[in-house]
Amino acid sequence: MRFARITYAVILSGTAAWCALIVLAPAASSSAGFVAFGGILYAFFSPLCHQIDARSFHLFGGPLAVCGRCSAIYFGFLCGTVAYPFASSLIRGGRPGRMFLLVAVVPMLLDVVLEVTGIHESSNALHAVTGAWFGTLLPFLVIPGAVEGVSQLLTKPNSYSIQSEKGPIDA
Amino acid sequence: MPEKPGKLMPALYGGVIMGVISGIPILSIVNCFCCAGIMLGGFMAVFFYKKELNASSPPLTNGDGLALGALAGLAGAVVTVILSAAFHLLFGMALGGGMQRLEDMGIGDRIPPETMRMVQGMLRGPGLIGITFVFHLVVDPLFGLLGGLIGYAVFKSKTPAFPPTPPMPPQ
Numbered sequence: 001m002r003f004a005r006i007t008y009a010v011i012l013s014g015t016a017a018w019c020a021l022i023v024l025a026p027a028a029s030s031s032a033g034f035v036a037f038g039g040i041l042y043a044f045f046s047p048l049c050h051q052i053d054a055r056s057f058h059l060f061g062g063p064l065a066v067c068g069r070c071s072a073i074y075f076g077f078l079c080g081t082v083a084y085p086f087a088s089s090l091i092r093g094g095r096p097g098r099m100f101l102l103v104a105v106v107p108m109l110l111d112v113v114l115e116v117t118g119i120h121e122s123s124n125a126l127h128a129v130t131g132a133w134f135g136t137l138l139p140f141l142v143i144p145g146a147v148e149g150v151s152q153l154l155t156k157p158n159s160y161s162i163q164s165e166k167g168p169i170d171a
Numbered sequence: 172m173p174e175k176p177g178k179l180m181p182a183l184y185g186g187v188i189m190g191v192i193s194g195i196p197i198l199s200i201v202n203c204f205c206c207a208g209i210m211l212g213g214f215m216a217v218f219f220y221k222k223e224l225n226a227s228s229p230p231l232t233n234g235d236g237l238a239l240g241a242l243a244g245l246a247g248a249v250v251t252v253i254l255s256a257a258f259h260l261l262f263g264m265a266l267g268g269g270m271q272r273l274e275d276m277g278i279g280d281r282i283p284p285e286t287m288r289m290v291q292g293m294l295r296g297p298g299l300i301g302i303t304f305v306f307h308l309v310v311d312p313l314f315g316l317l318g319g320l321i322g323y324a325v326f327k328s329k330t331p332a333f334p335p336t337p338p339m340p341p342q
Contacts, residue, residue, distance in 0.1 A: 014313075047193075047306065050203045073205050097324050112204070145233045145320040152234030 007150045008085070011143060015078045021045075022071060026062030041065055055124060069108075069127035076135025084139050096141045104137035176223040178239055185216025185243030185318075189311060190250020196258060206314040212247050213240030213318025214325070221326045230328050233320065240319020244312030251311070252304045259299065 029038030049066040056063035108130040189212025201208040
């Protein structure tokens with residue numbers, strides 16, 4: 001139980017900090033005295049995203065540190081992480097696996113593949129919706145895995161088997 | 172009880188995949204899709220580990236996925252820096268093109284010239300390699316963990332890793 005709460009808290013705070021940095025980049029760039037800091041934040045995220053202006057959402061007069069799809073994935077992940085303790089009982093019938101991953105990722109992959117192949121022209125809204133769908137569902141796969149994995153790494157298998165029967169977060 | 176196979180080699184294989192994708196300039200575009208290349212390294216580490224498990228081995232666990240993803244991330248950070256440094260020395264390619272990106276976004280104009288010179292100075296030669304290493308040392312294990320957990324969800328066996336504790340026999 002202790003590991004579960006700590007692991008969840010680490011994931012939630014890490015995700016919140018990551019999303020805050022994405023918003024902080026344009027905010028700092030638009031504030032006198034913090035422009036260089038904003039520039040460093042944009043440079044930090046540059047290996048992770050193409051940062052094309054036309055494909056990004058804008059805030060404080062500048063683009064977010066990552067494109068619309070990436071922003072939607074990260075903020076969706078944050079929303080999913082916040083919702084996880086309340087909504088995880090909906091999928092308690094079984095641990096999310098391959099099928100769940102497919103349901104999460106297929107709309108976004110279809111959007112990417114159809115756009116790259118020129119079959120359809122996507123929009124920022126569609127990037128955001130498919131990215132947010134993936135991002136919001138991902139914590140339901142990742143959090144139980146992380147909680148279980150951390151417990152397995154830090155406790156003996158026999159003591160863990162009792163915890164795992166009680167459920168993911170509220171174990 | 173049969174021992175689990177070593178995690179080092181599968182993690183190294185995953186790390187090499189991660190490093191090659193992140194360190195080679197054109198291939199690194201894959202990471203623009205939510206660090207897909209980095210996550211693939213963690214995912215593949217679990218795949219290689221799963222291949223080494225036989226019928227008598229203990230089953231794959233979430234803990235294995237986490238450990239493999241994190242180890243692959245560490246290995247990937249080293250491989251990325253070696254490859255990036257090689258490309259930088261041979262072809263003068265700057266990693267991620269962060270500063271150029273700032274210029275393109277019009278943010279470079281707002282950064283005071285002396286700050287810009289300082290940041291550009293940091294992003295040359297050993298400074299660039301050091302910053303790249305620190306960046307990948309943070310980001311690669313994080314996204315490697317995610318890849319490892321997704322790998323576990325895909326490759327896990329149908330039977331649970333830790334079966335429920337059997338009930339107490341009747342007195």
